[in-house]
Amino acid sequence: MKESHxxxxxxxxxxxxxxxxxxxxxxxxxxxxxxxxxSVTFANILEFASRNASSLLLWMGVMIQILNFFxxxxxxxxVDLSIAMPVGSTCxxxxxxxxxIFLHENVGLLRWMGILLIILGIHFVSQSRSPKGDRPAQxxxxxxxxxxx
Amino acid sequence: MIKIVLIVLLAExxxxxxxxxxxxxxxxxxxxxxxxxxxxxxFLADIFANPALWGGFLAMGIGLVVWIIALAQxxxxxxxxxxxxxxxxxxxxxxFFLGEKIDRMKVAGTFLVVFGIILITIS
Numbered sequence: 001m002k003e004s005h006x007x008x009x010x011x012x013x014x015x016x017x018x019x020x021x022x023x024x025x026x027x028x029x030x031x032x033x034x035x036x037x038x039s040v041t042f043a044n045i046l047e048f049a050s051r052n053a054s055s056l057l058l059w060m061g062v063m064i065q066i067l068n069f070f071x072x073x074x075x076x077x078x079v080d081l082s083i084a085m086p087v088g089s090t091c092x093x094x095x096x097x098x099x100x101i102f103l104h105e106n107v108g109l110l111r112w113m114g115i116l117l118i119i120l121g122i123h124f125v126s127q128s129r130s131p132k133g134d135r136p137a138q139x140x141x142x143x144x145x146x147x148x149x
Numbered sequence: 150m151i152k153i154v155l156i157v158l159l160a161e162x163x164x165x166x167x168x169x170x171x172x173x174x175x176x177x178x179x180x181x182x183x184x185x186x187x188x189x190x191x192f193l194a195d196i197f198a199n200p201a202l203w204g205g206f207l208a209m210g211i212g213l214v215v216w217i218i219a220l221a222q223x224x225x226x227x228x229x230x231x232x233x234x235x236x237x238x239x240x241x242x243x244x245f246f247l248g249e250k251i252d253r254m255k256v257a258g259t260f261l262v263v264f265g266i267i268l269i270t271i272s
Contacts, residue, residue, distance in 0.1 A: 073196060074192075076175040078183075080247075081239060081243040082243040082255055082259075085239045086240075086258055086262045092270075110269070111268065113265075114264075117261050117262070117264050118261070120265075121258040121259065121260070121262035121263075121264075121265060122258065122262065123258070124257045125255055127258075128254040
C-alpha cells in the first residue's frame with residue numbers, strides 16, 4: 001500500500017495531479033486575461049481584485065485547486081515526499097505545452113531543453129530504490145544490512 | 150538583488166515546511182485501504198484532525214503571501230528560477246525531518262529537475 005519507490009499507479013496519480021493543476025492554471029490565466037488589467041499597481045489593486053472576484057473562470061480555477069489538494073494528500077500518504085516532489089514537476093512540462101496549444105504562447109529552445117532535463121530528472125528519481133522513510137533520522141537505530149543472514 | 154533572493158528564499162522555506170507538515174499528517178494516518186470510498190472518508194477525517202495538517206496550511210499560506218511579495222518586487226526572470234530551490238530544500242528537509250532515505254538517483258534527479266525548471270523559467 002505505502003511505497004518507497006515510484007510505482008506506475010502512483011506515477012499516474014501524480015500525473016493526474018499535475019494535469020488538474022495545469023487545467024486550473026489555464027482557467028485562472030484565461031480569467032485574468034478576460035478581466036483586461038495587464039499590470040497591477042498599488043493604485044489599481046482594488047479594482048483588479050474586485051473585477052476578478054466576479055470572474056467565473058478564476059473561481060473555477062481556485063475550486064479545482066482545492067479539489068486537487070485531496071489528490072496530493074493521497075499521493076503523500078502513499079509515497080515519500082522526496083519522490084513525489086520532483087516527479088510532481090511535470091506541471092512545468094504541461095503548462096508550457098498547454099500555453100502553446102490553448103493560449104498560443106511561444107515555447108522557445110531554452111524551454112524545450114528545460115522540459116528535456118525535467119523528463120531526465122524524473123527518470124532518475126524513478127530509479128531510486130532507497131527504503132521508505134518512516135521515523136526521523138536521529139531516532140532511527142542501526143538496521144542490519146540487507147541480505148545479512 | 151540580494152533582497153529579492155532573501156525574500157524568495159523565505160517564501161521557499163515556508164512552503165517547504167508546509168509540504169513537510171502535510172506529509173507528516175499523511176504519515177501519521179492509520180493504515181487505510183484506499184481502494185474503498187468509505188476508507189477515503191475515514192482517511193480524510195484522520196488527517197483533518199491532525200494539527201500538523203493545519204500547521205502545514207498555515208505555513209503554505211504564509212509562503213504564498215511572501216511569494217506574491219517577491220513577484221511584485223522582483224524581476225520574474227529571477228524570481229521564478231530561484232523558486233526551484235524549493236525542490237532542493239524539500240529533498241533535504243524530507244531526509245532530516247521525515248527520515249526519508251536519499252540516494253544518488255534521487256539527488257541527481259532532483260538537481261536535473263531544478264536545472265530544467267531554471268531553463269524553462271529564465272526566459
